Amino acid sequence: MRLPQKKLSIRIDGELISAVEGQTILQAAKANGKYIPTLCDLEGLTPVGACRLCIVEISGTDRLFPACTTPIQDGMSVTTASTRLAHHRRISVELLLVERNHTCAVCVSNGHCELQSLASAMGISTVRFAYNYPKLGVDLSHPRFVLDHNRCILCTRCVRACADLEGAHVWEITSRGIHSRIVSDLNQKWGESRSCTNCGKCVQACPTGALAAKGCAVEEMVKRADNISSLVHRREVQV
Amino acid sequence: MKKVKVATVWLDGCSGCHMSLLDMDAAIISLAQKIDLVYGPLVDAQEFPEDVDVTLVEGAVSSQDDVNKLQKIRQRSHLVIALGDCAVTGNVPAMRNSFPVNKLLQRIYVEGAQVGKVIPTDGVPSLLKQARPLREFVTVDLCLPGCPPPAKTIAAVISDLVDGRKRETGLAVKFG
Numbered sequence: 525m526r527l528p529q530k531k532l533s534i535r536i537d538g539e540l541i542s543a544v545e546g547q548t549i550l551q552a553a554k555a556n557g558k559y560i561p562t563l564c565d566l567e568g569l570t571p572v573g574a575c576r577l578c579i580v581e582i583s584g585t586d587r588l589f590p591a592c593t594t595p596i597q598d599g600m601s602v603t604t605a606s607t608r609l610a611h612h613r614r615i616s617v618e619l620l621l622v623e624r625n626h627t628c629a630v631c632v633s634n635g636h637c638e639l640q641s642l643a644s645a646m647g648i649s650t651v652r653f654a655y656n657y658p659k660l661g662v663d664l665s666h667p668r669f670v671l672d673h674n675r676c677i678l679c680t681r682c683v684r685a686c687a688d689l690e691g692a693h694v695w696e697i698t699s700r701g702i703h704s705r706i707v708s709d710l711n712q713k714w715g716e717s718r719s720c721t722n723c724g725k726c727v728q729a730c731p732t733g734a735l736a737a738k739g740c741a742v743e744e745m746v747k748r749a750d751n752i753s754s755l756v757h758r759r760e761v762q763v
Numbered sequence: 764m765k766k767v768k769v770a771t772v773w774l775d776g777c778s779g780c781h782m783s784l785l786d787m788d789a790a791i792i793s794l795a796q797k798i799d800l801v802y803g804p805l806v807d808a809q810e811f812p813e814d815v816d817v818t819l820v821e822g823a824v825s826s827q828d829d830v831n832k833l834q835k836i837r838q839r840s841h842l843v844i845a846l847g848d849c850a851v852t853g854n855v856p857a858m859r860n861s862f863p864v865n866k867l868l869q870r871i872y873v874e875g876a877q878v879g880k881v882i883p884t885d886g887v888p889s890l891l892k893q894a895r896p897l898r899e900f901v902t903v904d905l906c907l908p909g910c911p912p913p914a915k916t917i918a919a920v921i922s923d924l925v926d927g928r929k930r931e932t933g934l935a936v937k938f939g
Contacts, residue, residue, distance in 0.1 A: 621852075621938075625857075625858070626938070627854060627855060627857075627858060627939075628848065628910065628938040628939025629848055629854055629855060629910035629938075629939045630855060630858075631939065634939040635939070640937065640938055640939060643936075643937075643938060644935075644936055644937045644938075647934070647936060648936065649851070649905075649906040649907065649908050649934065649936040650845070650851050650852075650896075650898060650903070650906035650908070651852075654899065655852065655853055655857065655895070655896070657853070657857055657860035657861055657893065658861065659861030659862075660861075
């Protein structure tokens with residue numbers, strides 16, 4: 525038997541909203557039609573607060589909080605859009621753009637990329653930082669899929685889709701900081717991974733062209749990240 | 764009415780941005796009556812003129828020759844516009860950036876060549892270590908990303924400048 529859920533009252537951008545205890549700020553905002561930009565969040569997967577795009581202001585503190593991992597509290601007053609937030613969100617996107625080689629023009633995900641469309645939505649026409657142009661590899665060892673580290677933003681949606689949903693735990697992050705990389709199994713080639721079930725959930729969850737189906741040309745990789753979310757919801761249905 | 768002096772420059776790019784510039788359909792006729800195209804791949808001028816109102820620069824900065832050109836352009840232009848992803852981000856020309864230049868040339872002109880296996884040095888400028896965006900060398904007044912930027916966007920920006928408006932925001936922008 526499910527216990528009745530406790531209702532909490534919070535304010536989002538001044539508007540009084542009734543939310544359920546245990547929800548995050550992002551969930552409460554979405555349930556009430558409020559938009560907060562996200563990149564690493566994918567409905568149904570455990571939130572991790574990796575991309576810092578969903579940062580919000582909370583009254584009574586100067587710190588900025590990621591909406592995806594911060595639970596709501598009764599009486600909380602949240603601001604989702606301000607000059608300060610826009611400034612920090614823009615810097616986050618610019619840093620993602622310069623960190624690796626996001627050559628949109630020749631990317632399989634051109635036109636269907638969440639990073640690219642966020643940059644457009646924010647009106648980013650140039651960045652203030654120097655491009656890093658790192659030398660990164662492409663793993664072509666898997667028979668059906670490709671891992672291109674050049675496009676990876678380390679959002680860990682693949683890691684979580686594989687662990688939370690498929691239960692295979694193929695993906696992990698190795699190293700730290702600028703040297704961080706997505707690795708399969710114990711840093712083996714993807715094609716040699718013994719735990720990969722070839723289900724492709726990681727590919728659908730990936731917001732950029734980092735994970736793609738093999739054989740796609742520029743602009744051809746269209747993903748259905750919403751399928752991951754609906755899969756999670758269907759599993760929660762008790763018959 | 765005094766015509767606005769416009770120049771276009773082609774650095775390390777594919778000329779696709781220039782194609783997009785020419786692709787603005789009927790708008791090019793009314794625009795042509797208001798601008799004087801004083802320099803660029805589309806006209807004959809040999810020397811970059813003094814006192815240009817707007818210069819559209821396509822391509823990344825890839826050689827010392829590009830740097831010299833760009834600095835001269837900056838000195839002689841009131842407004843410099845980075846036209847397209849190569850000028851704004853480095854884009855495709857920058858895909859060579861993680862390889863040493865000598866290895867790159869060796870691979871293409873020697874290992875990859877069927878005949879005449881020699882790295883060209885005569886009449887071609889030597890490459891910089893990396894191809895990099897314009898703003899790392901000079902001040903850029905406006906960036907128009909895109910590969911290429913849509914003709915409509917280019918037309919809108921030039922028309923605004925011709926009519927004395929400088930558009931900073933509200934432009935539809937997209938990398939790639």
